[in-house]
Amino acid sequence: MLSSANLIGKPRAVINETVEINNKSYVGIVNVHTITVSAYVIEFTNSGLVEEDDEGTIIKPAAKETDLVIEEKREAEITGKWKSKNDNFQITIDGSVGFFSQINSGKWLRLLQKGKVNIYTPIVTDITKESERNWRCLILSTDGISVDWEISSLTLDATGNNLTVTNSWEVYTLTKVKEEK
Numbered sequence: 001m002l003s004s005a006n007l008i009g010k011p012r013a014v015i016n017e018t019v020e021i022n023n024k025s026y027v028g029i030v031n032v033h034t035i036t037v038s039a040y041v042i043e044f045t046n047s048g049l050v051e052e053d054d055e056g057t058i059i060k061p062a063a064k065e066t067d068l069v070i071e072e073k074r075e076a077e078i079t080g081k082w083k084s085k086n087d088n089f090q091i092t093i094d095g096s097v098g099f100f101s102q103i104n105s106g107k108w109l110r111l112l113q114k115g116k117v118n119i120y121t122p123i124v125t126d127i128t129k130e131s132e133r134n135w136r137c138l139i140l141s142t143d144g145i146s147v148d149w150e151i152s153s154l155t156l157d158a159t160g161n162n163l164t165v166t167n168s169w170e171v172y173t174l175t176k177v178k179e180e181k
Helices: 107-113
Strands: 012-026 030-043 050-053 056-059 080-083 089-094 097-103 122-131 134-142 147-156 162-166 171-176
Touching (some): 089 122
Antiparallel strands (some): 012 030, 080 089, 134 147
16 A cells, blocks of 8 residues: 555645444355454645755755744733832732722721721722723822722833822822732
């Protein structure tokens, strides 16, 4: 079978080889065994893949070999600790909720002293991703006297280190707190 496939010196290959064996017995004296071997012969005909030399036809690679480079695309994340300008307060975002993890000064410290907020009070809730670097949420806002929930947006900058909070009362930026190892 292989010699009749005329493989030598040609861009051909044998694929899907199958072997069938049949046994027949006649009157218990004569046994006939039939073995059938079959396969497909494929021929590479794309002239861009075949190159001839002095000894015959050889197959050359379709493209130059290169190292495989996998580009990792990281999903923008806001999970972690964030601090306000001048480090007045810090929040920790985990999933769809962010809560105060530190209150050092400013209007939130005055509200902490009045008992209107405390550490671990949620400041951000219902965080839902809208696009690669934008989220929608409810954020606790204050005018320094009262506290109320406000529909807001969160926008992460390209570095992943600054998170801008925008609502009808104000716009401010939180900076990612570097975790110590």
